[in-house]
Amino acid sequence: MDIDLRHLRLVTVVAEQGSVTRASNVLGMAQPALTAQLNRIDTALGGPCFVRDRHGTRPTPLGELVLRHARVLLPAMDAFSEDVRRHVSARTGEATSLRVGTVTTVLGGLFLNRLRSGLGGVALTSYTSWSPDEAATRLRRGTLDLALVGACENDTLPTDGDVEWFRLHTDPVFVLLASEHPLAGQDTVPLGGLAEESWLTAPGDGCFERCFVAACTRAGFAPHEVSEVERASAVEQVRDGHAVALVQPLLLDQPGVVPVALEGEPLSWSQYVGWRRDAVERFDVDVVRAAALGAHAEAVRRTPAYASYLERRDG
Template sequence: MVVAVAESGSVTKAAAVLGIAQPALTAQLNRIDRALGGSVFVRDRNGARSTELGDLVLRHARVLLPAMATLTDDVQRLVNSRDGDPGALRVGVAGSGLGGLFVNRLHSALPGADVTTVLPRTGGDLSGALACGTIELAVTGMCSDAPPPASEAVTWTRVSTDPLFVLLHEGHEYADKPEVTLAELAEEQWLGVPDDSCLASCFVSACVRAGFTPSAVGEADWTTAVDQVRTGRAVALVEPGQPDPPGVRAVPLTGAPLRRTHYLGWRRDVRGLLDTELIEDAAFRAHRDAVARSPQYGLWLERHPNIG
């Protein structure tokens, strides 16, 4: 109630948000003031403004409310699991093409589960969301030289390490080659997947080792990258494991100089509430699904059994 009044700036508006009568909310605020020994709000015709005491209460309330919501969710999940109902699972996905396949596998492994996805911008955001209980599971992709986001509250499992391929338009001179070297693409304009790890610097380092410095490195999501590559204006670093869209080809880079590692994460204190072995298996199966839908990647893995 206190948070609702503070955020709306009005007892009347807060009552509407909370779905209770304004006199009932006013009476409850008066009881809160008496219990605390001081006024939480200054209330007048201009609305409600928090006092110094109110600011103190609000600081604690904004910690307690999410913690209470997490407690409620975890209790409900445990009760549901005992009844054979896996309940709701929120899956955060950042920087990984395995997210959709993983959710599909969860639906198969946990029939009746309410599985939804959220898209924090970075792997670090995912770690924070796991730690505070905003999500239950996370899938993230990192440059293979970077560890997953560190948190004492979160457990990460490595699902796979995959090479990055280069996406070329179908008329490119190297589009039909089994592999292409970075040096052969020295004059191209490059696009990369958005990434909060060291991928950009690792890419530049790989180019320097190949004998050139890339002229520009932009960022693009999958759809944007495909549209630009299809016109021949750029080439893009992409994860293998998905069919080539019309007009473009994903070609392996010789020696796999750039690799991406996919991690599955969960909050450590949910181990008794979730079947983590089943969830890990769903992630591994999702990666196998990605390989299966890309015959070219499957053939590449056969030629390079020590990678992946």
């Protein structure tokens, strides 16, 4: 039987998520690749670990047996790896602290939590700005070690030969409406149906506002009022019916407001994590990538309206 810890982790994540689709997002794998891995695990064990039907993915009795052992073996192996990491870092000068920048993204807290767990023992200090260009400059100069950045899908992030960006996901931009808004009960709303509204967007130095105006023009109108505000202020103004807001759909669960998808997804927002190209000498960039991907997947799970939208859109 050829089963290793990587296989146990796959089985554990699938069981936790209750869905191969959601598990593939958490693991940063394509769904067909994860399905192929599960098939190989079933072959090695001599039977299936999961039953898949319209209710989701559930462990079989064999799967439950595998999970019981995984819950013992995986924490023990993680503790062993962490002890080795601490010992080696004490000898080699590996990073014991990291400076992490976040720019126009709602994933910062989730990312930092996962990063602390993944890089155990490394102290993290966080900074916030509104400009991906500034974050890239600070990465290049070494005043930041990592940056988690949100940017309009049409933005080109600067690399300058020293900075590397990894794209996590591109999400459609939603519109935030008051619960009493006439369109709040729709699954999607046409951009043109909001032509008479006042608009709120997040602050930033990228191309998002230009892309928004261009999308409005294609929808047959010009927005008569567009203001930049931070997210909490946007929620309050929308809740009182004074405006609608363009928002990242993640982690939006506020009373009195409803996030609704724009018909045809005319605007998108991408999430990236970046570091200097020589970062591999100081910390494990695979852990950073996994923390960022896991943060996005967790944010989707914690945003039922967006998770439901993705399930409808992707079948």
